[in-house]
Amino acid sequence: MSVLERAQAAPTAPRPPIVNDFSLVVATANGTGSQTANLTLLRSFFRLGIPVHGKNIFPSNIQGLPTWYHIRVSHEGYVARKPPEILVAFNPATALEDVQTLPPGGVCLYHTDLRNLPQRDDLIYYPVPASELVAGIEVPVKRKSYLANMAYVGVLAWMLGVPLPVIEEALAVQFDHRAKLVEDNLEVVRRAHAWASEHLTKQDPYRVEPMNKTEGLILMTGNEAGALGAVFGGVSVAAWYPITPSTSFMDALRTFLAKLRKDEGGHPTYAIVQAEDELAAAGIVMGAGWAGARALTATSGPGLSLMAEFVSYGYFAEIPAVIWDIQRVGPSTGLPTRTSQGDVAFAYTLGHGDTKHPILLPSSIEECFEFGWKAFDLAEELQTPVFVLSDLDLGMNNWMGQPFTYPDRPMQRGKVLSAEALEARGGFARYKDVDGDGIPYRTLPGTPHPQAAYFTRGSGHNEEAQYSERAEDYVRIMARLARKFETARQLVPPPVVAHTPGARLGVIAYGTTRYAIEEAKDRLAQKLPFSFLRLRALPIGPEVRAFVAAHEQVCVVEMNRDGQVHGILQAELPEFASRLRSVAYLDGLPLTAEWVMTRLTEEAQRPM
Amino acid sequence: MENPPIKTNPPLRLNTVGLSKKDYDGAPSTLCKGCGHNSIASQIVQVAYELSLRPHEVIKLSGIGCSSKSPAYFLGMSHGFNALHGRMPSVATGALLANHTLKAIGVSGDGDTGSIGLGQFKHLLRRNLRMVYIIENNGVYGLTKGQFSATAEKGLTLKYAGKNPFPPVDLCMEAIVAGCGFVARSFAGDAKQVRELLKAALSHRGTAVLDIISPCVTFNNEDDSPKSYSYGTQHEKPLHELGFIPPSEEIVIEPLEPGEFRLVELHDGSHIRLRNLGPDYDPTDRMAALARLHQAQEEGEFITGLLYYDPSRPSLAEVEGLSTPLAQLPPERLRPSQERLSEVLQAYR
DSSP, X not given: OOHHHHHHTSOXXXXXXXXXXXXXXXXXXXXXXXXXHXXXXXXXXXXXXXXXXXXXXXXXXXXXXXXXXXXXXXXXXXXXXXXXXXXXXXXXXXXXXXXXXXXXXXXXXXXXXXXXXXXOTTSEEEEEOHHHHHTTOOSOHHHHHHHHHHHHHHHHHHHHTOOHHHHHHHHHHHTTTOHHHHHHHHHHHHHHHHHHHHHOOOOSOEEOOOOSTTTTOEEEEHHHHHHXXXXXXXXXXXXXXXXXXXHHHHHHHHHHHHHHOBOTTSOBSOEEEEOSSHHHHHHHXXXXXXXXXXXXXXXXXXXXXXXXXXXXXXXXXXXXEEEEEEEEEOSTTOEEEEEOOOSHHHHHTOSSSSOOOOEEOOOSHHHXXXXXXXXXXXXXXXXXXXXXXXXXXXXXXXXXXXXXXXXXXXXXXXXXXXXXXXXXXXXXXXXXXXXXSSOOOBOOTTOOSTTOOOEEESSOBOTTSOBOOOHHHHHHHHHHHHHHHHHHHHHSOOOEEEOOTTOSEEEEEEGGGHHHHHHHHHHTTTTSOEEEEEEOEESOOHHHHHHHHTOSEEEEEESSSSOHHHHXXXXXXXXXXXXEEEEEOOSSSOOBHHHHHHHHHHHHHSOO | OOOOXXXXXXXXXXXXXXXXXXXXXXXXXXXXXTOHHHHHHHHHHHHHHHTTOOGGGEEEEEXXXXXXXXXXXXXXXXXXXXOOTTOXXXXXXXXXXXXXXXXXXXXXXXXXXXXXXXXXXXXXXXXXXXXXXXXXXXXXXXXXXXXXXXXXXTTOEETTTEEOOSOOOOHHHHHHHTTOSEEEEEETTOHHHHHHHHXXXXXXXXXXXXXXXXXXXXXXXXXXXXXXXXXXXHHEEESEEEEEEOTTSOOOOOOOOTTSEEEEEOTTSOEEEEEESSXXXXXXXXXXXXXXXXXXXXXXXXXXXXXXXXXXXXXHHHHHTOXXXXXXXXXXXXXXXXXXXXXXXXXXX
16 A cells, blocks of 8 residues: 555544644654654744643663653643654554554554554554655765654644744754754755645644743753752752763753853862762762762662662761752662652661651752752751652653742851851850750861861761760760751641642642642542642641541552552551552553543542 | 979970960770771871861861771861761762862771772772872771781681681772872881871872771781781881971982982972882882882782872862862852843743
8 A cells, every 4th residue: 555545544534623732652763863853843832832741751772772752732731641642653663562552533654664554444644754855965874864853743743733933943942053953954844844735635633723821931851950950059069970860960960050150260169070889979979068068969769779878877977968869760770761759768768777868859840940959958957968859750851831930048058157156156066956956056177266176977976976885875866866857847848739628539649740640630620529739848747737637538649669658658647547548650651640530539439 | 381393294395387286186096005006196196296287177087997987086176077988088079079178188997998998999099089098907807806808918817717818909009000199008117107108198189098007906916917016017128218398398318329319299399208228219100119019919028118109190179170169159159140040041941
């Protein structure tokens, strides 16, 4: 069957147009340069004013393994993952399976070099003769295969009605206004668009129309946002060891620091060290924090395992540190390029002995930025390691957001005594609770005062920081650390609560699961109304107890197998343990609203 | 009746920053009586006093082990950081990135450096962090009661550990191979040499490694053990006699046969004078240093002295281009302005 015959063989029953509401997936092989084409599409929708979000579902591989890029376009503003209705089939290795996943009435744009594409009577097929469309364009061979991806951009532009000038603008941003690159790519888009207009007949209902819902918004990845937040939090030392999906956090940090943190003489006012492993990265952060510089590291699960040793030290010796964990799927190497919320329980008590740590849980690029700077205030105010638990989905994908709000308060550097303050106080005791909040005073090395020095150690110590194995000293220090954690409870960002009057069901979640839950909440508004509390940090504050108390049943939705935060909440709220239900699931993909709706409905029907 | 004469202590001698030697003391040592580490700690006190170091400008760091306890026993007016086993290099790196104007004295042991911390040790040297890195090397684990460390000689027999079947790691060779520009070996029983090397090490541009054989009187001090006092005292073979000359002092070299003296200029303008005690030894020749160490290993010699010196590599702080200590940046230099934020965000619209 020829290309055109197949296109014409599709079902012809007219359907009402579906405007600005679809999900599409581009299936390609890793390393073929499709990311540029995909981001061009994403930016084009964004520039048309339509809420949009893209998710890269990619392999742990440099070249050859399959990769899928999901784009959801939603005039209602929903950005959760949604099974796609439109497929761009450019990967022969997965085409068979990819085509089968489309719903009836779905659309398949296929590379005409694909052999044995499955025929389904209930789909609409459009050919994309990518090889022919790039023929004759003067570029090196490797770039030619990259350019071929622009062919599906052109055919999609025709199919959905994306104006070519919008694509041109998106390309200009994508290629940082390098004219030759923009022109080469645009030429393929134009050719594909012209070819489709001439040879294809539109049979599907999907199209886009300009709206004004992205006006003033920005489009950024969570890792970029977090790194930028750290820069506005005054980060001065960063140490890391490369690990997906945190690497782009450090890349962004390096770029932003180079731009924003040079002194008049052109000297950097920061230092970044690529360490020999995560253990050393954590050690560098501890050393810098101890000596008075704001320091961070970014890692993922396996790196966190290595950092456990230093985090335990930092908790006991009371050293400020900021650790970003861009969560991926474990255990062990797990699925290193898939998303998860599987490190929460581990991070919360990371370290041997009795340890617990404040954890910030961003769900958006705005919160990545905000927690990026706030984490340093918290770490220095509390003199302890503070975690920010993002995830691969948030960290590596582009999200819409409001332009970030500049920090609304001066940097909080915590209880650090200067030489003058020491003189006035007549010295200090490093580990003594002077103010009743569990937070002691510290001094920095280099402070010119004979009483400034103290000895930092991970072994037992008394309030004067002297070595001690006395039971009373140990208990006093540990009790104060527990008190300090109660102070942390009041300092961490409170949850965001959306109460639905009369709802019997409450949902608690954190991080990126919010998008599927918010969509499910709208769609279940009649059938199963529920209230939603979104945690933004651990330890929990009084709002969580109040929320749980106010609902007959509370489901804790999260992306891990064992319901880690569910477990933490049961332990923190033992009187409500039986009304807390775990709705946890992890397959490496972000949750869909459909899944949340199904599971909540099931839980609501289960007897208490 | 005549008043009895009032007994007073002799007046304390003060150095150029107005401190007495006592001001450089630390807490009383809890190590075994006679431990080599105590002798090294007292040389650090002596050197800090003689060089008139300002205690608040010094930080002392260590890992875990007997050796690593010792920073508590010197320089009580300096900030100290007793870190994790084998991880002192990373902590020192962070601390000195935060404030590269501090003088850092690190104390480690042979287990801390040669086993659990070998990776961090090598990477510290690769980055050339400006610090003095002392290894108090006794070939044995003390706190866990007498296991061999990675520097124990092959064939050595100890009461607890039996016979050591594995060859030792030579930490000086490791340091030279890793690119370290100041590598010395000494003996805790040779106080003068330890002092002169410490002074020179404090003047070095990057990491200065002092591998000091420091006998463990409890677990590894049998006369036939190469890391015992008696063995060291009898067999130490200094390559040269060392004399440190501060930048301010005039250099006087007695007229002696050519080839008998070497004068090495250190990074801060001070010098170290080496008087050869045997065949001429050139500490600036990297391959010769490795060959000499290899020979010593083969022949069971206990050579000491400045084994290798090369001040050409920049320190980590120089590589990073640091100027004002990062820990001392005022808030306005830490947080860019609101306008800069808007500029950055413009590119994401």
